[in-house]
Amino acid sequence: QSVLTQPPSVSGAPGQRVTISCTGSSSNIGSIYDVHWYQQLPGTAPKLLIYGNSNRPSGVPDRFSGSKSGTSASLAITGLQAEDEADYYCQSYDISLSVVFGGGTKLTVL
Amino acid sequence: QITLKQSGPTLVKPTQTLTLTCTFSGFSLSTRGVGVGWVRQPPGKALEWLALIYWDDDKRHSPSLKTRLTITKDTSKNQVVLTMTNMDPVDTATYYCAHHVYLRGYPNYFQYWGQGTLVTVSS
Numbered sequence: 001q002s003v004l005t006q007p008p009s010v011s012g013a014p015g016q017r018v019t020i021s022c023t024g025s026s027s028n029i030g031s032i033y034d035v036h037w038y039q040q041l042p043g044t045a046p047k048l049l050i051y052g053n054s055n056r057p058s059g060v061p062d063r064f065s066g067s068k069s070g071t072s073a074s075l076a077i078t079g080l081q082a083e084d085e086a087d088y089y090c091q092s093y094d095i096s097l098s099v100v101f102g103g104g105t106k107l108t109v110l
Numbered sequence: 111q112i113t114l115k116q117s118g119p120t121l122v123k124p125t126q127t128l129t130l131t132c133t134f135s136g137f138s139l140s141t142r143g144v145g146v147g148w149v150r151q152p153p154g155k156a157l158e159w160l161a162l163i164y165w166d167d168d169k170r171h172s173p174s175l176k177t178r179l180t181i182t183k184d185t186s187k188n189q190v191v192l193t194m195t196n197m198d199p200v201d202t203a204t205y206y207c208a209h210h211v212y213l214r215g216y217p218n219y220f221q222y223w224g225q226g227t228l229v230t231v232s233s
Contacts, residue, residue: 002156036219045206045223046157057221089157093216098173099147099159
């Protein structure tokens, strides 16, 4: 049972917009701690996609965006492409002195 | 260019101790704000944080695994070593090391990841 809750799966057609939610609590996302997102393509290591709630590392397309509000965060992907099919994980920090991850969301491009 | 690579056994027996080494390049673990962490992923399951070590030798461990984990660094060799005692089949997973950023007074994000090493626990 992950500390951060994500939907197990989402799907969308090419060109569409999808969002992935990440729900925490007042001890992590709802506190001062930032949310970060990782993309894990099949058979590969995770890759940093969004850091500090809404910042994109160099090289990440602006089709990917992140936001945080209250005890939740969201990852939005616009102009969905086949290459976006992957698992997505959110991550934050908890006052229990723990780095915490979400359970992951599998994105299927229809 | 920052790279990290994990090395260690791919098969360990139950009750044995696992020792994994992360060898990295492109950054220094003596730079303020920099850390190296370990994250694991059982087959088909989610990521799980294990431990972190920072430039100032500050160490953080997953509360649920704290008694079994030890993390150390050798700055001159650009290496971080993780040991996990009393291995069990449920510890079968891909183990990743990653460059970590410590920012604004708390552990932040994993910026670069190694390719991971699958460790199987079986007799």
